[in-house]
Amino acid sequence: xxxxxxxxxxxxxxxxxxxxxxxxxxxxxxxxxxxxxxxxxxxxxxxxxxxxxxxxxxxxxxxxxxxxxxxxxxxxxxxxxxxxxxxxxxxxxxxxxxxxxxxxxxxxxxxxxxxxxxxxxxxxxxxxxxxxxxxxxxxxxxxxxxxxxxxxxxxxxxxxxx
Amino acid sequence: xxxxxxxxxxxxxxxxxxxxxxxxxxxxxxxxxxxxxxxxxxxxxxxxxxxxxxxxxxxxxxxxxxxxxxxxxxxxxxxxxxxxxxxxxxxxxxxxxxxxxxxxxxxxxxxxxxxxxxxxxxxxxxxxxxxxxxxxxxxxxxxxxxxxxxxxxxxxxxxxxxxxxxxxxxxxxxxxxxxxxxxxxxxxxxxxxxxxxxxxxxxxxxxxxxxxxxxxxxxxxxxxxxxxxxxxxxxxxxxxxxxxxxxxxxxxxxxxxxxxxxxxxxxxxxxxxxxxxxxxxxxxxxxxxxxxxxxxxxxxxxxxxxxxxxxxxxxxxxxxxxxxxxxxxxxxxxxxxxxxxxxxxxxxxxxxxxxxxxxxxxxxxxxxxxxxxxxxxxxxxxxxxxxxxxxxxxxxxxxxxxxxxxxxxxxxxxxxxxxxxxxxxxxxxxxxxxxxxxxxxxxxxxxxxxxxxxxxxxxxxxxxxxxxxxxxxxxxxxxxxxxxxxxxxxxxxxxxxxxxxxxxxxxxxxxxxxxxxxxxxxxxxxxxxxxxxxxxxxxxxxxxxxxxxxxx
Numbered sequence: 001x002x003x004x005x006x007x008x009x010x011x012x013x014x015x016x017x018x019x020x021x022x023x024x025x026x027x028x029x030x031x032x033x034x035x036x037x038x039x040x041x042x043x044x045x046x047x048x049x050x051x052x053x054x055x056x057x058x059x060x061x062x063x064x065x066x067x068x069x070x071x072x073x074x075x076x077x078x079x080x081x082x083x084x085x086x087x088x089x090x091x092x093x094x095x096x097x098x099x100x101x102x103x104x105x106x107x108x109x110x111x112x113x114x115x116x117x118x119x120x121x122x123x124x125x126x127x128x129x130x131x132x133x134x135x136x137x138x139x140x141x142x143x144x145x146x147x148x149x150x151x152x153x154x155x156x157x158x159x160x161x162x
Numbered sequence: 163x164x165x166x167x168x169x170x171x172x173x174x175x176x177x178x179x180x181x182x183x184x185x186x187x188x189x190x191x192x193x194x195x196x197x198x199x200x201x202x203x204x205x206x207x208x209x210x211x212x213x214x215x216x217x218x219x220x221x222x223x224x225x226x227x228x229x230x231x232x233x234x235x236x237x238x239x240x241x242x243x244x245x246x247x248x249x250x251x252x253x254x255x256x257x258x259x260x261x262x263x264x265x266x267x268x269x270x271x272x273x274x275x276x277x278x279x280x281x282x283x284x285x286x287x288x289x290x291x292x293x294x295x296x297x298x299x300x301x302x303x304x305x306x307x308x309x310x311x312x313x314x315x316x317x318x319x320x321x322x323x324x325x326x327x328x329x330x331x332x333x334x335x336x337x338x339x340x341x342x343x344x345x346x347x348x349x350x351x352x353x354x355x356x357x358x359x360x361x362x363x364x365x366x367x368x369x370x371x372x373x374x375x376x377x378x379x380x381x382x383x384x385x386x387x388x389x390x391x392x393x394x395x396x397x398x399x400x401x402x403x404x405x406x407x408x409x410x411x412x413x414x415x416x417x418x419x420x421x422x423x424x425x426x427x428x429x430x431x432x433x434x435x436x437x438x439x440x441x442x443x444x445x446x447x448x449x450x451x452x453x454x455x456x457x458x459x460x461x462x463x464x465x466x467x468x469x470x471x472x473x474x475x476x477x478x479x480x481x482x483x484x485x486x487x488x489x490x491x492x493x494x495x496x497x498x499x500x501x502x503x504x505x506x507x508x509x510x511x512x513x514x515x516x517x518x519x520x521x522x523x524x525x526x527x528x529x530x531x532x533x534x535x536x537x538x539x540x541x542x543x544x545x546x547x548x549x550x551x552x553x554x555x556x557x558x559x560x561x562x563x564x565x566x567x568x569x570x571x572x573x574x575x576x577x578x579x580x581x582x583x584x585x586x587x588x589x590x591x592x593x594x595x596x597x598x599x600x601x602x603x604x605x606x607x608x609x610x611x612x613x614x615x616x617x618x619x620x621x622x623x624x625x626x627x628x629x630x631x632x633x634x635x636x637x638x639x640x641x642x643x644x645x646x647x648x649x650x651x652x653x654x655x656x657x658x659x660x661x662x663x664x665x666x667x668x669x670x671x672x673x674x675x676x677x678x679x680x681x682x683x684x685x686x687x688x689x690x691x692x693x694x695x696x697x698x699x700x701x702x703x704x705x706x707x708x709x710x711x712x713x714x
């Protein structure tokens with residue numbers, strides 16, 4: 001599955017471990033939120049790099065105390081129509097100041113990628129878009145009416161600076 | 163009215179290009195229908211019973227003449243010579259081909275229009291009082307805030323995949339003509355200690371679970387309102403139900419959580435916003451947008467117009483129309499005219515290409531280029547000199563647009579029903595037409611006075627039957643169409659959901675039943691000044707129910 005970050009295809013070094021599966025010997029593992037909270041201390045001593053996968057109903061605030069030790073947060077979109085991940089991303093980036101990798105996984109469609117990027121995602125794991133699609137999608141709008149987690153200023157503010 | 167600057171224009175044009183690409187991918191096959199669906203919906207494109215339908219946004223119901231002419235041209239070129247004005251102040255074209263829609267959107271963009279977010283699970287067109295900026299009874303003009311909310315909600319990256327659609331309405335008048343209490347968010351503008359702000363109502367709605375909105379905040383100052391709205395939206399996006407489409411509107415979240423707890427969640431989310439998350443709408447930007455809505459400079463005119471009074475005497479039909487279709491203007495010598503799109507036996511809200519052209523011409527010649535669409539599916543010319551009324555009337559009459567029935571019994575909200583809609587259980591249009599025929603006599607209608615009959619062909623309630631003084635709901639009983647009458651609904655500041663009167667009736671029985679209700683009202687009212695809804699409130703539903711079912 002192509003993984004796209006900063007307009008490049010990158011290799012995936014991470015392995016998601018389902019809640020009921022044993023941990024293998026991978027160096028970079030992604031756990032579900034509750035399992036991460038339960039096994040965090042134990043895994044820290046094992047030299048593994050830890051990431052977390054948020055399901056739509058998960059409260060990202062639970063990760064707030066541990067954001068410094070996380071290199072990756074995945075937000076799962078099991079169905080593209082379920083937009084809770086957009087709020088999770090905005091909270092993580094803007095309110096909790098998470099600066100590590102924020103990856104959208106699941107049903108990540110080409111035409112959602114711009115809004116995902118604006119909400120704070122920097123990496124997209126998708127079978128529904130290739131690199132050129134993602135780059136085109138991110139380029140479709142030159143302006144935004146609202147501030148979000150990207151660097152764009154809102155039109156409201158731009159007008160007043162003319 | 164608001165005019166696009168280069169930023170608004172750029173965004174709308176970029177949207178057209180984006181959708182052109184999406185349609186091309188759909189037609190070529192790389193974009194499957196189930197993934198295309200949310201994209202087309204967020205551009206107002208529905209797949210209806212017979213064809214694609216395009217819903218075009220008319221933000222807070224305001225149009226200029228050039229825009230209405232463009233809609234007329236689209237109706238001729240891409241549709242079958244008419245457009246359908248909706249209860250959310252938009253317009254729909256029913257026969258547009260998918261391949262043509264990007265071109266239609268470009269035609270719209272060229273006159274500062276679009277179809278953005280007119281459907282889909284996102285924030286929809288913001289609606290408002292159709293007399294805004296003209297009426298004598300408003301505290302201030304709500305349209306600048308409608309426009310600000312339009313911009314803020316357009317392409318909002320966080321709120322494009324909400325649990326369900328989301329509708330916001332704003333009013334600033336004592337009499338609520340925007341039905342704010344049956345919207346997901348209803349905003350009532352107020353002033354407190356010299357500060358402008360909003361009373362916030364959340365969780366109203368119609369559909370299969372009608373709810374009157376809960377007041378969740380008495381006063382949010384204008385400087386904080388967008389941040390407050392963000393807080394409401396985030397609470398809804400995170401916690402609204404997604405397991406069942408019919409329980410996904412915010413009204414269900416509010417009622418299941420409890421209005422108090424919901425309000426607490428919003429307050430907590432609002433309080434947690436850090437400084438850099440705030441929307442930071444510059445005061446100069448509020449002023450800049452407000453300036454667009456100053457309205458035309460209307461020359462001073464005498465309160466009384468001799469020409470008008472003489473014409474009323476000379477032309478009884480004009481007299482009838484003038485008695486019914488005018489609304490008091492804030493400036494002496496002027497009035498707001500309702501152009502009824504409810505001719506007897508017609509289709510509620512439909513206007514032909516020629517009719518749209520006539521209205522556009524009249525607005526240009528007499529109406530300072532200002533045209534509104536009302537949520538009751540009529541057209542309003544808000545700033546008309548009383549001296550000009552007879553000339554306007556004569557042109558409207560020639561165009562079949564001079565029906566004198568604004569807010570009277572034949573001015574019904576009627577959904578398209580089984581004749582046009584996939585979802586309907588029963589036909590609505592012929593039922594409305596049959597009722598209109600019973601009350602077609604202008605004198606009889608006027609004697610009955612203000613009364614709203616609303617008709618829906620199914621429980622989705624697009625015809626607003628829950629909030630009709632008399633509501634009619636089409637239901638399917640073993641393949642037969644029946645109609646349930648409800649009484650006492652209203653959409654104004656005393657919003658209420660109508661109560662079902664009794665067992666459903668057949669289509670043939672409905673006109674007589676309505677006649678019974680009306681005659682009961684006429685025999686019980688204290689005077690002609692007591693409206694139907696007030697008599698109903700005073701004497702209760704029992705006499706009306708008895709009258710409906712007396713024949714059994």
